[in-house]
Amino acid sequence: MENKKLLTNASVLSLPGILAIFISLVSIPIHLKTAGAEGYGNYIIFHFLLTLGTLLNFGIGKSIVISINNFPKKSKSVSYYGIKYTFVLSIIFSILFIFLSKIETFTFINSIFGKSII
Incomplete structure (x- = not known):
């Protein structure tokens, strides 16, 4: 019973990370088409610095x-x-x-x- 609860909780907690991977696979090509390679690069650098600041x-x-x-x-x-x-x-x-x-x-x-x- 406890193993089932552990598996359920682990699945629920893993869901945002897995969902983020699929969203990235869809959004990266859209972002590249919309902003271009340079704009996407600036976006990634900004998010890298934001993540670094958070860490x-x-x-x-x-x-x-x-x-x-x-x-x-x-x-x-x-x-x-x-x-x-x-x-x-x-x-x-x-x-x-x-x-x-x-x-x-x-x-x-x-x-x-x-x-x-x-």
């Missing part, structure tokens, strides 16, 4: 919400330090990204963006 979130927003809930009298201070911490991390990652894109042997950035983006 590098480090859960700061959730931590701020929990801290404000635990310390309501210090909500302004917690918010300020959360924004400050996020800003510092953004600057550090931006500098790191620019530095790595300037290195000729760093092929990952160059293969994705080429040498002319930054």
